[in-house]
Amino acid sequence: xxxxxxxxxxxxxxxxxxxxxxxxxxxxxxxxxxxxxxxxxxxxxxxxxxxxxxxxxxxxxxxxxxxxxxxxxxxxxxxxxxxxxxxxxxxxxxxxxxxxxxxxxxxxxxxxxxxxxxxxxxxxxxxxxxxxxxxxxxxxxxxxxxxxxxxxxxxxxxxxxxxxxxxxxxxxxxxxxxxxxxxxxxxxxxxxxxxxxxxxxxxxxxxxxxxxxxxxxxxxxxxxxxxxxxxxxxxxxxxxxxxxxxxxxxxxxxx
Amino acid sequence: xxxxxxxxxxxxxxxxxxxxxxxxxxxxxxxxxxxxxxxxxxxxxxxxxxxxxxxxxxxxxxxxxxx
Numbered sequence: 488x489x490x491x492x493x494x495x496x497x498x499x500x501x502x503x504x505x506x507x508x509x510x511x512x513x514x515x516x517x518x519x520x521x522x523x524x525x526x527x528x529x530x531x532x533x534x535x536x537x538x539x540x541x542x543x544x545x546x547x548x549x550x551x552x553x554x555x556x557x558x559x560x561x562x563x564x565x566x567x568x569x570x571x572x573x574x575x576x577x578x579x580x581x582x583x584x585x586x587x588x589x590x591x592x593x594x595x596x597x598x599x600x601x602x603x604x605x606x607x608x609x610x611x612x613x614x615x616x617x618x619x620x621x622x623x624x625x626x627x628x629x630x631x632x633x634x635x636x637x638x639x640x641x642x643x644x645x646x647x648x649x650x651x652x653x654x655x656x657x658x659x660x661x662x663x664x665x666x667x668x669x670x671x672x673x674x675x676x677x678x679x680x681x682x683x684x685x686x687x688x689x690x691x692x693x694x695x696x697x698x699x700x701x702x703x704x705x706x707x708x709x710x711x712x713x714x715x716x717x718x719x720x721x722x723x724x725x726x727x728x729x730x731x732x733x734x735x736x737x738x739x740x741x742x
Numbered sequence: 743x744x745x746x747x748x749x750x751x752x753x754x755x756x757x758x759x760x761x762x763x764x765x766x767x768x769x770x771x772x773x774x775x776x777x778x779x780x781x782x783x784x785x786x787x788x789x790x791x792x793x794x795x796x797x798x799x800x801x802x803x804x805x806x807x808x809x
Binding site for chain 2: 503504505506507513526527528529530531532534535541542543544553555556558568571572573575576577578643644670690691692693
């Protein structure tokens with residue numbers, strides 16, 4: 488069970504809703520992923536062309552918890568405004584704080600992210616900041632009262648997987664709230680590794696939406712996250728330098 | 743009246759007085775939208791009670807796909 492603030496979830500997969508080839512594929516991918524949390528962005532509506540389809544309209548919003556993000560914000564003030572706009576929809580209390588500080592790497596601005604987190608916690612939001620692999624920042628975000636920390640595995644949309652497992656492990660060990668690995672996941676193996684390291688959940692988008700078969704990949708990610716979690720709970724063996732036989736040496740009938 | 747709607751200068755018809763009238767006028771009243779008038783974010787209940795004035799700055803946003 489994944490607990491974020493006052494909310495509980497069976498699934499540990501959080502799924503983004505961007506860049507799918509079609510709504511039909513997206514609907515199927517969401518379904519087979521068995522996710523319970525879907526992320527969205529907040530944007531100006533093209534009111535002069537109201538007939539344009541919207542994925543949210545095709546969703547049973549009672550079945551899913553919406554996690555809007557503050558993508559597009561470059562300052563804490565912009566992030567807070569987007570969060571308030573999202574909440575005014577009456578559909579959600581959670582917010583993914585995403586304040587980008589570098590256009591090339593899409594890495595978060597640590598100072599503005601922390602400021603936005605402090606402000607939104609005060610405003611009563613359930614706050615999930617997207618952060619880098621900075622161990623100290625992850626701790627400070629928790630001291631500010633965030634409800635989960637979301638360190639990136641590698642740059643957003645890059646699919647490079649977990650490039651700093653050392654820091655990720657430190658973040659997980661020091662965490663007092665759930666750690667959700669967000670961004671950079673490329674394959675089911677990456678997602679499973681995040682869970683084996685002890686992450687509480689994985690948030691991904693491009694790895695599924697841009698896969699050759701997004702529906703199949705959604706299923707693969709669901710299974711990988713479950714497998715990784717089970718492996719973590721089961722406790723893996725230590726790595727040893729030398730071989731140790733699995734079969735007994737006693738009672739051999741030859742020689 | 744003339745308003746700035748999502749960044750565009752728009753002349754609204756005379757019968758459009760409330761925020762809810764704007765949503766009806768653009769046929770988006772049954773969609774999930776959030777409206778901000780002059781930097782004030784409105785709840786959906788306030789759409790029916792908020793009167794617009796000339797030169798108001800209106801932002802209408804919605805949820806789109808994102809990660």
